[in-house]
Amino acid sequence: MQYEMKWRVQYYETDRMGIVHHSNYIRYFETARTEFIRKEGLPYETIEEMGVLIPVLAVSAEYKTPAVYDEILSISCRFTKLGYASFELEYEVRNDETGELHVRGWSKQAFTDETLKPVAIRKAAPVVHEVFSRLYKESQEKAGKQQSDE
Amino acid sequence: MQYEMKWRVQYYETDRMGIVHHSNYIRYFETARTEFIRKEGLPYETIEEMGVLIPVLAVSAEYKTPAVYDEILSISCRFTKLGYASFELEYEVRNDETGELHVRGWSKQAFTDETLKPVAIRKAAPVVHEVFSRLYKESQEKAGKQQSDE
Amino acid sequence: MQYEMKWRVQYYETDRMGIVHHSNYIRYFETARTEFIRKEGLPYETIEEMGVLIPVLAVSAEYKTPAVYDEILSISCRFTKLGYASFELEYEVRNDETGELHVRGWSKQAFTDETLKPVAIRKAAPVVHEVFSRLYKESQEKAGKQQSDE
């Protein structure tokens, strides 16, 4: 994947099955997404200051194996689509040590103004468009390379 | 849908966009699912006492319009599939007053033993199988009727 | 107490000890506080529309016995102080059926403007002051009566 971060499972993230409550992975996706973009010089904070909000349009997750308390997770993501007013990412949550896959996910986000109406990001915030385009292209190149390597 | 419940949006469920954080709808789905089954005489508590756990295998959500603080939501769900060791439901979250659709969702759950290994529910807990079969059948009949009514 | 509401413990509110995570009681206090004031005709929503925010200044909780999944809680509260720019409440969380005490709590809130600077509520929003004064007085009378009854 394009970006990877670590996350220690917190006590309050577990439920009485003794595993991470499934809703928390949706939060992990968000954390990875925002950290990824921050690393590229674009904290959400900054984007929101430009008058652009990024609400989530859709999300999905497949739970393969449960993560447990105290485990260190590797949460990774990559761009899979960039539209006029939206973009999509894929995610993987793994045990950081063994690489065991816990959850696979996907999300689609909109670019909107402060009233949550969609905006063409190229016009609304050219800098954001530039960075996202580069990230999307890099993701495509990497995927292409991986395919031709096989 | 087959089952409907109300939920008042809590302050801690909102985020700095002023809307319900998208991860919370995944929790609403769970609440509706458990309340639905409880109403049929099968609290999760009771099912877990029979040695059957119900971890989530997959979930998806489409966010149409944002719900806001203090709004009363109508969260509804219906059975869409019942397998040997899993079942699926669909969800809708609407504004209770206007009926405006906020979120559409879907989830798939497994029946497992206490070590989270899948079990054939018909054998593991016949009562649970019976209730779920009836609910699934009712859902199908309703859907069939709605189609023939159109 | 002056106000009481019910709450069903949600699965996502439990942790791997099998009990309600202690942080959630702080959220229950908020829910009771807002429902109490709403019942008196003053949803937080309305107060915030008057330009008054109500951030929490301090909170405390004593955990006596754990609440568990699926339990129905009785969350009650009463006014214990009303100042120029702040107010305080006490809380009790009990098992709704047996009355067993789970948690006792207290919180202090400020009245502020939208920049989170304290405001004298009597001037900033006379209606709010009126309602809160009445609630505070009722709480005192009730407490006095209880004492003289003993």
Next chain:
Amino acid sequence: MQYEMKWRVQYYETDRMGIVHHSNYIRYFETARTEFIRKEGLPYETIEEMGVLIPVLAVSAEYKTPAVYDEILSISCRFTKLGYASFELEYEVRNDETGELHVRGWSKQAFTDETLKPVAIRKAAPVVHEVFSRLYKESQEKAGKQQSDE
């Protein structure tokens, strides 16, 4: 303080006031507490495997200034008491860059067996007692030194 860790404020931790929801600081305290003890070679995980649980008995927090989205927090804590079957800590949450104090807190925890009955930690898990005693002593020495330095 004795121990300090960093935490980046997550989007889902903010509320519609645009600040960290007050309940989340109670979770920060827990995170600091567990990280502190882990650093000393005693992950909660390990303690729980010895049959000792550490439920919270009481907690309090004073909110001085609000933390906002994306901010890096410094969460610090120190031991203030060690009893037969309980211990106490103090916390501070600050802006990591400016040192501005956001929240001051305190919590008391019990040592219990798996049925949540109190246990004398010296007997129940001597290793835990040893580590906690050392940490408590270090905290006292540091506090004494700070006083005599003044």
